[in-house]
Amino acid sequence: MPKSNLMAKTGFLPPLMFLLLFATFRATLSSNSPNISTDQSALLALKSHITHDPHNLLPTNWSTSFSVCSWIGVTCGSRHHRVIALDLSSMDLTGTIPSQLGNLSFLALLNICNNSFHGSLPIELTNLHRLRYLNFGNNSFNGEIPSWFGYFAQLQSLYLYMNNFSGVIPSSLGNLSKLEWLYLDYNSFSGEIPSVIGNLTSLAKISLSYNNFSGEIPSIIGNLTSLEWIDISNNNLKGHLPSGIFDNLSKLQLLHLSQNKISGRIPNSISRCSIPSSLGDLSELESLDLSSNKLNGRIPTELNNLGFLEVLNLSHNHLKGPIPQGKQFDTFTNDSYIGNLGLCGLPLSKGCDNDAETPTKLDRDDDDDDDEINWKFSILMGYGCGLVLGLSMAYIVFTTGKPWWFIRIFERVRQRLAER
Ligand SMILES: *[C@@H]1O[C@H](CO)[C@@H](O)[C@H](O)[C@H]1NC(C)=O
Ligand SMILES: *[C@@H]1O[C@H](CO)[C@@H](O)[C@H](O)[C@H]1NC(C)=O
Ligand SMILES: *[C@@H]1O[C@H](CO)[C@@H](O)[C@H](O)[C@H]1NC(C)=O
Ligand SMILES: *[C@@H]1O[C@H](CO)[C@@H](O)[C@H](O)[C@H]1NC(C)=O
Ligand SMILES: *[C@@H]1O[C@H](CO)[C@@H](O)[C@H](O)[C@H]1NC(C)=O
Ligand SMILES: *[C@@H]1O[C@H](CO)[C@@H](O)[C@H](O)[C@H]1NC(C)=O
Ligand SMILES: *[C@@H]1O[C@H](CO)[C@@H](O)[C@H](O)[C@H]1NC(C)=O
Ligand SMILES: *[C@@H]1O[C@H](CO)[C@@H](O)[C@H](O)[C@H]1NC(C)=O
Ligand SMILES: *[C@@H]1O[C@H](CO)[C@@H](O)[C@H](O)[C@H]1NC(C)=O
Ligand SMILES: *[C@@H]1O[C@H](CO)[C@@H](O)[C@H](O)[C@H]1NC(C)=O
Ligand SMILES: *[C@@H]1O[C@H](CO)[C@@H](O)[C@H](O)[C@H]1NC(C)=O
Ligand SMILES: *[C@@H]1O[C@H](CO)[C@@H](O)[C@H](O)[C@H]1NC(C)=O
Numbered sequence: 155m156p157k158s159n160l161m162a163k164t165g166f167l168p169p170l171m172f173l174l175l176f177a178t179f180r181a182t183l184s185s186n187s188p189n190i191s192t193d194q195s196a197l198l199a200l201k202s203h204i205t206h207d208p209h210n211l212l213p214t215n216w217s218t219s220f221s222v223c224s225w226i227g228v229t230c231g232s233r234h235h236r237v238i239a240l241d242l243s244s245m246d247l248t249g250t251i252p253s254q255l256g257n258l259s260f261l262a263l264l265n266i267c268n269n270s271f272h273g274s275l276p277i278e279l280t281n282l283h284r285l286r287y288l289n290f291g292n293n294s295f296n297g298e299i300p301s302w303f304g305y306f307a308q309l310q311s312l313y314l315y316m317n318n319f320s321g322v323i324p325s326s327l328g329n330l331s332k333l334e335w336l337y338l339d340y341n342s343f344s345g346e347i348p349s350v351i352g353n354l355t356s357l358a359k360i361s362l363s364y365n366n367f368s369g370e371i372p373s374i375i376g377n378l379t380s381l382e383w384i385d386i387s388n389n390n391l392k393g394h395l396p397s398g399i400f401d402n403l404s405k406l407q408l409l410h411l412s413q414n415k416i417s418g419r420i421p422n423s424i425s426r427c428s429i430p431s432s433l434g435d436l437s438e439l440e441s442l443d444l445s446s447n448k449l450n451g452r453i454p455t456e457l458n459n460l461g462f463l464e465v466l467n468l469s470h471n472h473l474k475g476p477i478p479q480g481k482q483f484d485t486f487t488n489d490s491y492i493g494n495l496g497l498c499g500l501p502l503s504k505g506c507d508n509d510a511e512t513p514t515k516l517d518r519d520d521d522d523d524d525d526e527i528n529w530k531f532s533i534l535m536g537y538g539c540g541l542v543l544g545l546s547m548a549y550i551v552f553t554t555g556k557p558w559w560f561i562r563i564f565e566r567v568r569q570r571l572a573e574r
Contacts, residue, residue, distance in 0.1 A: 190230070192257050193237040194222045199254035206248035206270070229263075236260035243289070244268040253278040260284060267291040267313065280305045289313040291337065296320065299338075304329035311335040315361065319343060328353035339363040339385065347386070349374050359383035363410065366390050371416070373399055380405060387412040387443065394418030410443040412467065417448040420473075425456035438462035446470040446493075453478055453497075469493045476506045 201212050215226045222237065223230035229239035237258050248270040256278030264282070267289045274297040275290075285306050296318040303312075304326025312333060319341040327333075328350025334357060343365040351357075352374030363385045370393030371386065379402050391414040400406070400423040409424075424439070439460050445467040452475035453468065466486050474496025477483065488501045498506040 188236075188257060188259055190222060190235055190237075193260075194218070196252075196254040196257040197222060197225065197228065197237070197240075199252040200249075203252045204247050204249035206246075208246050211245055212247075231260060234260055239263040239265075241265040242269065247271065251276060251279075255279060256281040258282065262308075263287040265289040266293065269293055271295060275300055277302055283307060285309055286332075287311045290317065292316040294318055298322070299324055299327070301326045303327060306330060307332070309333055310356075313337045314341065316340040321345070323348050323351075325350045327351075330354060332356055334380075335359045337361045338365065341365055343367060345369075347372055347391075351375065352377055354378065356380055358405075361385040362389065363387040364389075368392070371395065371399070371411075375399060376402060379403065382406060383408045385410040387414070389414055391416055395421055397421050398423060400424045406439055408441040409439065410441065411447065412443045412445040414447050416444075417450065419451040420444065420449055420454055420457075420468075422454045422456050425454065425459040441465040443467040444471065448472060450474070452476075458483060466490045473497055477502065 197216065198218075201216050204212060207213065211226060222228055223235075227240055227242045227245075228237055229241075230236060231238040238260050240258065240261060241263065243265045244267070246269065247266075250273040251271060253276040256276065259281055261282050262284050264285060265287065268291075270293060271290070272294040275295065277300065280302045283305060286308050288306070288309060288311065291313040292315065294317060295314075298321030299314065299319060301324040303309075303324065306312075307329065309330050310332050312330070312335065315337040316339070319338070320343065322345035323338070323343065325348050328348070331353060333354050336354070336357060336359070339361040340363070343362070344367065346369035347362065347367055349372045351360075351372060355378065357378050358380050359382055361383065364387075367386070367389040368391065371391055373396035375381070375384070376396065376399040381403050382405050384406065385408065387410040391411075394417060395411075398421075400421055424442070440462050442457075442460075442463060443465065446469070449468075449471040450473065453473055455478045457463070457466075458478050458481050461482060463482050467490055469489065469491060470493035473491075473494040476499040477491060477497055479500060486501065488503075491497050491502055498504045
């Protein structure tokens with residue numbers, strides 16, 4: 155049987171080849187690939203870069219007599235038996251980051267916040283391409299955000315707050331398409347907020363407060379529809395709030411822009427920051443701080459639609475006209491409005507003298523005239539059911555010229571309708 159003979163002679167070849175291949179593979183694996191020993195030497199390098207450890211944690215605990223995976227702050231993954239998380243937060247450690255830390259190639263979480271690490275960040279950290287969470291907050295790092303941060307393709311959370319970082323936000327951060335939380339507050343960053351921020355389509359929380367960012371707020375922020383928190387307070391920003399910027403930010407819960415030089419009006423569209431969704435996960439603007447800017451014009455009455463607003467600070471601007479009344483506006487005190495000489499009505503002691511005060515808003519010389527008219531229409535047409543009535547009111551308003559008592563009556567009717 156020549157055929158089966160041949161089979162018997164050659165049949166051993168594939169398993170042999172497989173064994174040979176496997177052997178070479180094993181050899182390459184053990185000679186070249188990092189393993190848990192690599193992680194151990196990386197952590198020992200870090201230990202040797204700690205210059206002050208008042209609780210004596212690492213000298214006693216990070217002992218080579220025990221597995222790296224039992225060391226304090228260290229977590230290993232079960233699948234590859236490599237270090238996947240390093241959490242040394244709040245240990246009062248002083249030191250620097252050694253380049254060897256980049257050898258922890260399976261690291262997904264690195265948290266060293268609330269310590270006194272200083273110096274700059276070694277480029278070898280780019281090897282940590284599995285990083286999802288990076289927290290260097292509340293340390294003493296300095297220098298710029300390295301452009302190689304753009305290599306952290308999996309990064310979801312980046313905390314660099316409360317350090318001594320300076321320079322601009324590198325455009326390479328636009329590469330971090332999975333980034334959800336970005337905290338750069340309390341540093342010395344400067345320059346403009348780069349428009350590549352528009353690439354961060356997963357962004358939910360961004361804090362850039364207490365820096366020296368200048369220029370205008372990029373309107374591209376209005377495309378980041380996952381945004382829940384925007385805190386850009388205490389910077390050097392100027393210019394207007396782009397009018398449509400809030401049109402699609404329906405998940406926004408916090409907007410803090412205080413202590414800048416932002417001018418122009420409060421966009422009516424801010425009231426769209428609310429979605430009573432059918433799934434019941436109500437998400438609405440809860441905290442609005444626009445204080446200490448150069449905002450002018452009126453407070454849009456539409457803000458009354460923000461039924462969950464708990465914090466409102468419009469103080470120290472150039473706002474004028476009546477403060478919206480009713481609903482949650484009754485809960486704000488005059489602290490929310492002080493430093494706006496043109497505002498009137500409760501809770502301020504300055505009443506709106508309706509015959510004298512309000513017609514000045516119709517002042518034809520006022521360069522804000524178009525917006526005033528838009529404002530009136532938005533009151534009148536605030537609710538669909540008032541549309542026809544609203545249009546006829548508008549007609550009366552603009553033909554009689556002394557119509558404000560009429561508007562107030564109408565406003566009360568409208569509110570009753572809305573409350574039903
Ligand atoms: C890790 O790899 C080195 C070679 O790079 C080898 O000598 C060592 O035995 C390996 N350690 C483990 C625990 O596999
Ligand atoms: C190091 O600390 C961890 C966590 O506190 C603990 O489980 C471990 O037993 C400690 N190891 C030594 C050698 O003290
Ligand atoms: C950092 O310290 C602050 C204040 O003591 C504390 O609230 C926070 O939980 C700490 N963060 C971590 C991750 O330990
Ligand atoms: C770890 O990193 C250092 C410096 O980045 C490097 O010299 C070393 O070869 C790396 N590998 C191991 C296994 O420690
Ligand atoms: C910063 O870290 C220190 C410990 O290093 C801690 O005492 C302080 O509360 C932290 N501050 C904040 C705001 O987290
Ligand atoms: C962006 O990430 C890709 C890999 O995900 C990398 O090849 C590229 O160089 C990165 N670009 C920047 C500017 O960091
Ligand atoms: C921050 O850096 C400046 C110099 O750039 C230095 O004078 C200052 O002491 C640093 N502050 C801290 C808290 O490290
Ligand atoms: C931002 O996104 C655009 C379009 O998706 C892309 O062309 C550009 O390279 C991205 N920029 C960065 C810095 O990743
Ligand atoms: C902030 O930036 C402006 C330029 O935009 C500069 O004139 C000013 O000195 C900077 N302030 C600080 C505290 O660095
Ligand atoms: C921002 O959104 C608008 C409208 O959805 C779209 O036309 C525009 O292309 C977007 N811009 C970028 C840079 O994605
Ligand atoms: C908001 O989203 C709608 C629908 O996607 C789009 O047509 C509109 O241009 C967006 N507005 C802004 C200001 O991006
Ligand atoms: C409003 O903001 C100013 C600073 O911009 C602050 O001094 C004041 O305490 C804040 N008031 C309220 C009620 O939050």
